[in-house]
Amino acid sequence: xxxxxxxxxxxxxxxxxxxxxxxxxxxxxxxxxxxxxxxxxxxxxxxxxxxxxxxxxxxxxxxxxxxxxxxxxxxxxxxxxxxxxxxxxxxxxxxxxxxxx
Numbered sequence: 413x414x415x416x417x418x419x420x421x422x423x424x425x426x427x428x429x430x431x432x433x434x435x436x437x438x439x440x441x442x443x444x445x446x447x448x449x450x451x452x453x454x455x456x457x458x459x460x461x462x463x464x465x466x467x468x469x470x471x472x473x474x475x476x477x478x479x480x481x482x483x484x485x486x487x488x489x490x491x492x493x494x495x496x497x498x499x500x501x502x503x504x505x506x507x508x509x510x511x512x513x
Contacts, residue, residue, distance in 0.1 A: 442507035
């Protein structure tokens, strides 16, 4: 596992996407500077952060702050327009959308 993936707490998952029953409505790719590319699949209740063969599932967080927020016990994703912020404190970085599906 690369340090980037280990740092995110992503778990090995053999598929390049999520199972059909999770019914994600949106699938976006993001470029994270020198860290590589990640994919975020999401719906109103949950999201999956996918990096290569690794993925982590996060659940929608109720918040009055701007953007859509998803979190699990290790990290938070914030989606605002074409920008994705990944927080796993003390680490925090921003990615830019490259493809929308």
